[in-house]
Amino acid sequence: MSNITELYDAILTGNHKKAVEITDTALKGGQDPKELVDKYMIPAMDEVGRRFEANEYFVPELLIAARAMKGALNLVRPLLLAQKVAPAGRVVIGTVKGDLHDIGKNLVAAMLEGGGFEIIDLGVDVSAEKFVAAIKEKGANVVCLSALLTTTMPGMKDIIKAIETAGARKQVKVMVGGAPVTKQYADQIGADGFSDNASGAVTEARRLLGVG
Numbered sequence: 001m002s003n004i005t006e007l008y009d010a011i012l013t014g015n016h017k018k019a020v021e022i023t024d025t026a027l028k029g030g031q032d033p034k035e036l037v038d039k040y041m042i043p044a045m046d047e048v049g050r051r052f053e054a055n056e057y058f059v060p061e062l063l064i065a066a067r068a069m070k071g072a073l074n075l076v077r078p079l080l081l082a083q084k085v086a087p088a089g090r091v092v093i094g095t096v097k098g099d100l101h102d103i104g105k106n107l108v109a110a111m112l113e114g115g116g117f118e119i120i121d122l123g124v125d126v127s128a129e130k131f132v133a134a135i136k137e138k139g140a141n142v143v144c145l146s147a148l149l150t151t152t153m154p155g156m157k158d159i160i161k162a163i164e165t166a167g168a169r170k171q172v173k174v175m176v177g178g179a180p181v182t183k184q185y186a187d188q189i190g191a192d193g194f195s196d197n198a199s200g201a202v203t204e205a206r207r208l209l210g211v212g
């Protein structure tokens with residue numbers, strides 16, 4: 001049987017089969033799913049990012065690491081959900097137009113779901129129009145915008161403007177995040193909330209809605 005600390009290496013080296021296997025064994029053994037995410041999975045992706053930035057990893061390595069991460073997350077997700085207490089709000093979430101990064105967004109969605117929020121996940125490459133339509137149709141009270149590229153990040157401002165133009169700004173709290181996004185940027189574009197991690201996103205959503 002694999003040691004749980006090997007989950008970090010399995011994700012880092014993009015070993016999907018092993019990542020899934022270790023996660024499955026750990027969860028069946030009673031391991032706290034949130035701890036798995038916080039202690040092994042996120043740090044592994046952080047290291048993948050560091051190696052990419054240092055030109056030690058290239059796109060293929062990123063893709064296989066992301067695939068291993070997703071495989072492990074698929075097992076953790078239902079358990080995070082099962083931990084939920086009471087419905088806390090309805091969240092529309094997506095990665096902004098032109099941006100295909102979804103690992104962080106999926107983590108935020110999973111943590112919010114685990115925190116008792118109902119999630120409407122619009123996926124990646126989501127236009128302002130699509131965000132607005134979903135907010136209105138679903139009666140969301142929180143919208144979460146994720147961007148990982150400095151080129152797509154300004155799209156968040158356009159989405160906030162489109163929500164305003166559609167007359168839905170009072171209905172919904174806007175939260176933004178993603179590696180290049182800062183608290184200062186969030187304030188600058190008129191967002192209500194920001195967090196640089198998935199657990200913080202739950203705290204922030206609760207704070208904004210005055211729940212929990």
Ligand code: B12
Nearest residue numbers: 049099100101102103104144146149150177178179197198
């Ligand atoms: C994995 C990865 C990829 C994968 C994505 C796979 C996937 N399904 O997501 C692939 C290989 C597809 C990819 C592609 C590209 N990538 Co890329 N990628 C990364 C990498 C290494 C890790 C991102 C990640 O998943 N991190 C782990 C997660 C857990 O962290 P996170 O996303 O930041 O999310 C956390 C927080 O930010 C926060 N959060 C996230 N969203 C939200 C939303 C809200 C509301 C809140 C509150 C919080 C929150 O909570 C999350 C959980 O803790 C980063 C490097 C880095 N340091 O970020 C580069 C990086 C983002 N990529 C980069 C680039 C350039 C690209 C490409 C353009 C490469 C290319 N030449 O083709 C393409 C762009 C494709 C596109 N159109 O989107 C650059 C961006 C540079 C820039 N200045 O914009 C980075 C920074 C790498 C680098 N240093 O050059 N990439």
